[in-house]
Every structure is written in structure tokens, then in C-alpha cells.
Amino acid sequence: MKRASLWRTVRLGVSSLLLHKLRSALTTLGVLFGTSSVIAMLAIGEGASEKAQAEIRLLGSQNVILRSVKPREDFASNQQTRVNSYGLTDSDYERVSATFPGVGRVVPVREIYEEVRRGSRAMNPRVLACPPVYRDVTGRQVLEGRWITDQDERGIANVCVLSDEVARYLFPVEAPLGQTVKVGADYYTVVGTLMPRTRQRSDAPGAGEQTQAEVFIPLETGRKWYGNLQVKMRSGSREMEEVELHEVVIEVDQPDSVPTVAAAAREMLSRYHTQKDYEVVVPLEQLLLAEKTKRIFNLVLGSIASISLLVGGIGIMNVMLATVTERTREIGIRRALGAKRRHIVTQFLVETVVLSVGGGLLGVALGLIVPLIVEHFADMPTVITPSAPILAFLISAGVGVVFGIYPAWRAANMDPVEALRHE
Amino acid sequence: MADTHSGEIVAELEHVSRVYRMGSAEVRALDDFSFVFKRGEYWAVMGSSGSGKSTLLNILGCLDRPSEGQYRVRGTPTSQLDDDALSDVRSRELGFVFQSYNLIPQLDVLENILVPLFYQDDPPADGEQRARRLADRVGLGKRLEHRPTELSGGQQQRVAIARALVNDPALILADEATGNLDSQTALEILALFDELHAEGKTIVLVTHEPDVAARAERVLRLKDGKIESVYENRKVQA
Known part of the structure; x- marks a missing residue:
């Protein structure tokens, strides 16, 4: 599809979503919180592990320390x-x-x-x-x-x-x-x-x-x-x-x-x-252990974030299915006026992605703010790696595509005659 | 039957049947129906409900396919076409005017008129100019930015007619186009159709109102999926 017409589809999607402002806003919440929690948790996890690693490095990663105990x-x-x-x-x-x-x-x-x-x-x-x-x-x-x-x-x-x-x-x-x-x-x-x-x-x-x-x-x-x-x-x-x-x-x-x-x-x-009556402290071993802990930590965070994004995605799909039913007539009109199935798919997919990406962007913003609050009040160091917001954003767009496919497919496969008759 | 008008054949139905299955029963909404619509003709299709006029309109509009027989639009046989190709035929050759206007609520007047061009694979470069001209022509040149909800029924139907003309279709299909309008507005819309007819457009107007059918050039009466009668209206010069 040409760039101009894709841009027009995006604008159309936005204006369709703006017809139901509250519903659209509520729908994005799931992805919003999912995305922001991904970023916030990554930042807190990264901060904690960086602190631990810095402490270990102070001991000298190439040293072995024997201590009397x-x-x-x-x-x-x-x-x-x-x-x-x-x-x-x-x-x-x-x-x-x-x-x-x-x-x-x-x-x-x-x-x-x-x-x-x-x-x-x-x-x-x-x-x-x-x-x-x-x-x-x-x-x-x-x-x-x-x-x-x-x-x-x-x-x-x-x-x-x-x-x-x-x-x-x-x-x-x-x-x-x-x-x-x-x-x-x-x-x-x-x-x-x-x-x-x-x-x-x-x-x-x-x-x-x-x-x-x-x-x-x-x-x-x-x-x-x-x-x-x-x-x-x-x-x-x-x-x-x-x-x-x-x-x-x-x-x-x-x-x-x-x-x-x-x-x-x-x-x-x-x-x-x-x-x-002695202990052997090996900072390198602790470093490896800290990295392993971090991996597990990330895995746990990742699962929690995926679940919240999954729930967010299902929420979006649910609303989009309702939207498709509600706009059956519009689909019929567009089909009668010459829209191919892929036009309808694109229209609803774009709308879903606009929803989820909107949620994703707000989520990135919130996700960048939360670590600052945590740092200020809980006195925990946080580190936002540049890849975290990008990753979170891409995931939110992906959620839109994945959960938008089915509603869009449903819309595209309606019989035009039936759809036009729909009240 | 079809008279020997010298115009080019725009739409041609050849032994077309449309069969619906209702459980074990078989309903033949159109039964071995053959007919020819030629360029510049203005037809009214009449018939009681269940006579097959809606089915005929759906097939003429490439929204539905015949169960048997062949339907050609400007010589192109449509029975073998897939969904995409049928959509192409609709966006290039056909213009629709519906009873309930069927404008898209989130688009303004200009955007609504442009919708058929949006779905063409190769839209004309002057599409927007053409849409503005058409809006002017139906008397809505000053309301291009308005949404359908801000327009009266008659105005909405004018937008719909402009939309049906924007792709310069071979055939304009109107389904009870005046059904939702008061009589004064209905007359205005019918006058617009008269103008289009005078310009040489091919129009098929489905209606159950004899008054409306009387405005057309010719009338096709259906009964039980077959042609009941075909006759020409005598033009009364105003």
C-alpha cells in the first residue's frame, strides 16, 4: 500500500477511535501498564544488579580474598x-x-x-x-x-x-x-x-x-x-x-x-x-552468581510483563471485535464501494495498532517516570538502558498486530450483502 | 423484451439464477433471468417484496454472484472473478445510492465522496478536484468539511449521489433512493437523477413506489424472480 494511503488509513483509524474516546482510552490501559511495567521493572532490576556488580568489582574481580572467620x-x-x-x-x-x-x-x-x-x-x-x-x-x-x-x-x-x-x-x-x-x-x-x-x-x-x-x-x-x-x-x-x-x-x-x-x-x-575458621571470597564467582541471579530476575519480570501485555492484548481484541460488529454496516458500505478484503484488514489492523501503540507510548512515558519515583522515595538505584523503551514500544506494536489480526479478519470476511443489511 | 436500443451494452444478464437454500427448501430469487441494460438508459425496477428485485440489484452491483448463468459488466464476465476482482469492478464500473444514504460517519463530505477512488488500484490524479466539482454540482460545495450527522437527509443523499458519480461509473444503482425522504426532498433527488439521465448516465433505480418509477424512462417489473412486464414511460414534458 502506498505511503499516502497508509497515512490516510492511520488518520481514519485515529478519527474512528476518537468517536469513542473513553472506550479507546480504557482499552489502551492494559497495554499502557504492561509496557510501563516492562520498563520500570527492567530499570529497577538493572539498577539493583549494577549496584551489586559495582560492589563486587570494588573487591577486585581478579582477586581471591582469604579471610579469617x-x-x-x-x-x-x-x-x-x-x-x-x-x-x-x-x-x-x-x-x-x-x-x-x-x-x-x-x-x-x-x-x-x-x-x-x-x-x-x-x-x-x-x-x-x-x-x-x-x-x-x-x-x-x-x-x-x-x-x-x-x-x-x-x-x-x-x-x-x-x-x-x-x-x-x-x-x-x-x-x-x-x-x-x-x-x-x-x-x-x-x-x-x-x-x-x-x-x-x-x-x-x-x-x-x-x-x-x-x-x-x-x-x-x-x-x-x-x-x-x-x-x-x-x-x-x-x-x-x-x-x-x-x-x-x-x-x-x-x-x-x-x-x-x-x-x-x-x-x-x-x-x-x-x-x-576462614572463608574464601571470590569476587568473580560472585559476579557470575550476580549475573545468573539477574537472568532469573529478568525471566520472572519478563513473564509478569508478558502476562500483563497478554491481558492488555486480549482487552484490545475484545473491544475491536465489538467495534467490528458495531461497524458492520460501514464495512458493507466500503465493500460495496470497492474495498477489497485487504483494505478492510488494513483498516482494522491499523486501528488496533494505533490503540496499542498509543498505549505503548504512554506506557513508555509512565515507565520512564516510575523509576525516578522509586529512586526518589525508595532510595533504590535504577538504570534505564536505551534498549528498554525501544523494546517495550516494539512489543506494544506487536501486541496490536497479533491481537488485531482476528478482528480484522472477521471484518474482512463479512458478506457485503449481509453487512449492508445490518442495522 | 429488451428493445433494440442502439447504445452500448453496459450490463448483461444471461440465464441468471440465484438460488438460496433454506434448510431443505430451495428458493429461486432469480429464475433463468436474461436482460440487457444499455448505455444512457434510465430503468426503474419494480416488484413486490420477494419478487427478486433486491437480488437483481445485488447481482448487478457485483455484491452477489449468480448461482447459474453469466453476468457481464461492459463485456467482462463476472462469474469467474474472485473477490478482489469483483471489488475492482465495483470500484471502477459501479456507483451505489442507498435508501439510508450510507455515508461513513467519521468522514466529512469531501472524504465521503472520495471513498470509491480510495479503493482503486490506480486512482485518478484529479480525484479531489472531481469530488469538489461533484459536491458543487449537488449543491454541497460549501459544506465539504461537514460530517454526515450535520446534514439533513436530502443533503446526505446528495453526498451519496456525488460519491456514486466520482468514479465515473458505467452503471448507477439506486436502491429505494428516495425511500427515507419527505416528498419534497424526494422530488429534488429525482430531479437530480433526471439530470444525470439527460447527461447520458445509465441508471437502474429499484423502487416500490409507482410515482418514483414513473419518473424513469423505462420500467422493469419483476415477479417471482422472473420478468413480469417491461414498458416505456411516456415522457410528460413539464
Whole structure:
């Protein structure tokens, strides 16, 4: 059919639909909500998964992280003076760095359970004692000053680097560099501050909330001043803990070897540890898991959206069948005046598609607004991928075609004589 | 029977029967019916209800096909044509005027007149001009933008006549075209038909009103699907 006449058919369809404004509007609602829910749900799902993925990536997708985990206490151990001895050991660290194939740098980390104070301001960040290489492996970036150096390490220097959050809290007014903070009972000179760790898409709303309160000191300094045995204050009770290393970050050479290294680490740890006082965190595995979860999520959303579009489509078909019956006479007139069956099919199909596409367009608009509302009130990140509105729009047009075929076919196959006689 | 008018044959029925089955009974709405309509003739078809005049009109209009026999429009046999080809014949060769005007409510006057051209495979380029001229001619040149609901019955029928003329048809079929109109308006419409006849158009007007039939040039009376009588009206000069 020529473009001009198709355009005329579309105009005719619109004016026929406008004869029954309320009915047309109500009919589009099904597709409208179907389409908008497709977009809104995709946006929310995408947002959630992007947030999860960003968090995982912060751990470093090419790293394998070993962590000390306090084993589950048995019932007799509730005495306050008991010393819990558990976790990764220096020998674990040495075994990993000496014998594991495909391993780059291996970083031992200790955590110090001390309060950090500056004048009257105090807070409880994670105080991590780590070697200089920690920064490269975990991808932290220095904002001002410098990071821990080998020299600090050798000299067992009392220096520290503050994460952005700590720096801002302890030094609300003055510049932190060169000042001192008190970690437990000792004074440390601040030599550097870190950039806030943000999500990769820094333009996305909610970015910049990923900072964590952390204070870094040289590993050797931590070993020397705080030892392995520490007292941990926890909900009113004191606990003695003896842990050699809290974390070992293994940097893997190639992404492909991550699963091998992870398996080797699990194997090694299970051989040397009698109890499960460790965990192996593999961000890559979590990433894959997150992707799998996202796929399932999308599948569920997809089914819900298809059902609502199906219902919307059936609604449209229902109304179009009624319209065809109501306009039997018009069909008869048009046939008498020379309309072929395909003209009638086109006319009603175009009308159905105008309905569903109208609903689809409004649905796209609503679908773009809903995520903004969700983001504003529910504080959930949402991401609208450009393909979502296009996809939703195409689906709504498809619904129109699929559910318009039968009414249009019915209209086209009426006997012209009967149709003309119809009151 | 058909007289020996010298004009070109526009529509020709050859032993046409139309048989309806009502359960086991067989109704022959047209029974071995043969007739010829020639260019420029103005026929009134009369008959009581059930005489077969509607069936004849449907077959003449290519809306229905004969069960037996052959119907030719300007020499084209229609019995073998499929639905699309029949639609083509309707859009090129035929013009319809109905009792209840049958304008399309969502279209304005101009658009209604243009409908038959819209369905032609190769519509004339000057279609819209032609439609405007025809609207002028039936006296509705100033109401092109009006919807059918904004017009009186007589005006609607004028639009329908303009629509029936827009494709310059070989045959104009009018089905009780004055049936819904008051007598004054009916006379106006009949005068319009007279004009068309004077211009040489071929018109078949189905009616049950003797007054209306009297305006035609010739009258064909049907009974039980067969020709009862054929006669020529003596023209009374006004």
C-alpha cells in the first residue's frame, strides 16, 4: 500500500477511535501498564544488579580474598577470659605466595581493633595494617599526600593513611596531612588521604556512597604495636582474640586462572585448618552468581510483563471485535464501494495498532517516570538502558498486530450483502 | 423484451439464477433471468417484496454472484472473478445510492465522496478536484468539511449521489433512493437523477413506489424472480 494511503488509513483509524474516546482510552490501559511495567521493572532490576556488580568489582574481580572467620562458638566457650585463637596464619600466606601457580602479588592484612581519635572526635573505622602493595592490588587511589611506602614498612613508622570518610570526620576544618591521630594508645602522623571509592558510573544518582571508614597503617607497625592477641569490645563483653592474619588478598595473573587459584586456596586451607575458621571470597564467582541471579530476575519480570501485555492484548481484541460488529454496516458500505478484503484488514489492523501503540507510548512515558519515583522515595538505584523503551514500544506494536489480526479478519470476511443489511 | 436500443451494452444478464437454500427448501430469487441494460438508459425496477428485485440489484452491483448463468459488466464476465476482482469492478464500473444514504460517519463530505477512488488500484490524479466539482454540482460545495450527522437527509443523499458519480461509473444503482425522504426532498433527488439521465448516465433505480418509477424512462417489473412486464414511460414534458 502506498505511503499516502497508509497515512490516510492511520488518520481514519485515529478519527474512528476518537468517536469513542473513553472506550479507546480504557482499552489502551492494559497495554499502557504492561509496557510501563516492562520498563520500570527492567530499570529497577538493572539498577539493583549494577549496584551489586559495582560492589563486587570494588573487591577486585581478579582477586581471591582469604579471610579469617571466627568459628562458631561451642556452648562452653562463653567465658569472658577465654582466648579465641583462629584464622589465617603467616604460614598460610607463605604457602600461597611460594607455591601457588598463576599468582601475582599476595598481600597479608591485619586488622587492629582500636578506636581512632582526634581531639574530642572518635570513631571506629576498620584499622588495617597492610604492606604498600595493598593499594595496587585493591585499586585504591590517593587523594592527597602519599600512600604507605617500603620505607615506612622497614622503619616501622607511625604513619597512617585515612579513607575519605575518616578524614572528613576527624578533620572537619583543617587539612589532615601532617596532623596526628591516635589509634588506640599511639599517635600516628597522617601522610595521605584516599579518594572516595565510588561506583564506576559516577553520573548515576547515588554514586559516592560507597566509601567505607578505613585507616591504613604499615603492616610491620601493626605487628609490632598490637601483636596477635587483641581484645575486642563487643556489645558490652570483652573478648580476647588471637589472629595472625585477618585477610590475605591474592592477585591472580589472568582472569582465567581465578577459579583454579580459588580451588587451590580452598584445598590448601582445608588441609591445614582443623576448623572452618576462614572463608574464601571470590569476587568473580560472585559476579557470575550476580549475573545468573539477574537472568532469573529478568525471566520472572519478563513473564509478569508478558502476562500483563497478554491481558492488555486480549482487552484490545475484545473491544475491536465489538467495534467490528458495531461497524458492520460501514464495512458493507466500503465493500460495496470497492474495498477489497485487504483494505478492510488494513483498516482494522491499523486501528488496533494505533490503540496499542498509543498505549505503548504512554506506557513508555509512565515507565520512564516510575523509576525516578522509586529512586526518589525508595532510595533504590535504577538504570534505564536505551534498549528498554525501544523494546517495550516494539512489543506494544506487536501486541496490536497479533491481537488485531482476528478482528480484522472477521471484518474482512463479512458478506457485503449481509453487512449492508445490518442495522 | 429488451428493445433494440442502439447504445452500448453496459450490463448483461444471461440465464441468471440465484438460488438460496433454506434448510431443505430451495428458493429461486432469480429464475433463468436474461436482460440487457444499455448505455444512457434510465430503468426503474419494480416488484413486490420477494419478487427478486433486491437480488437483481445485488447481482448487478457485483455484491452477489449468480448461482447459474453469466453476468457481464461492459463485456467482462463476472462469474469467474474472485473477490478482489469483483471489488475492482465495483470500484471502477459501479456507483451505489442507498435508501439510508450510507455515508461513513467519521468522514466529512469531501472524504465521503472520495471513498470509491480510495479503493482503486490506480486512482485518478484529479480525484479531489472531481469530488469538489461533484459536491458543487449537488449543491454541497460549501459544506465539504461537514460530517454526515450535520446534514439533513436530502443533503446526505446528495453526498451519496456525488460519491456514486466520482468514479465515473458505467452503471448507477439506486436502491429505494428516495425511500427515507419527505416528498419534497424526494422530488429534488429525482430531479437530480433526471439530470444525470439527460447527461447520458445509465441508471437502474429499484423502487416500490409507482410515482418514483414513473419518473424513469423505462420500467422493469419483476415477479417471482422472473420478468413480469417491461414498458416505456411516456415522457410528460413539464
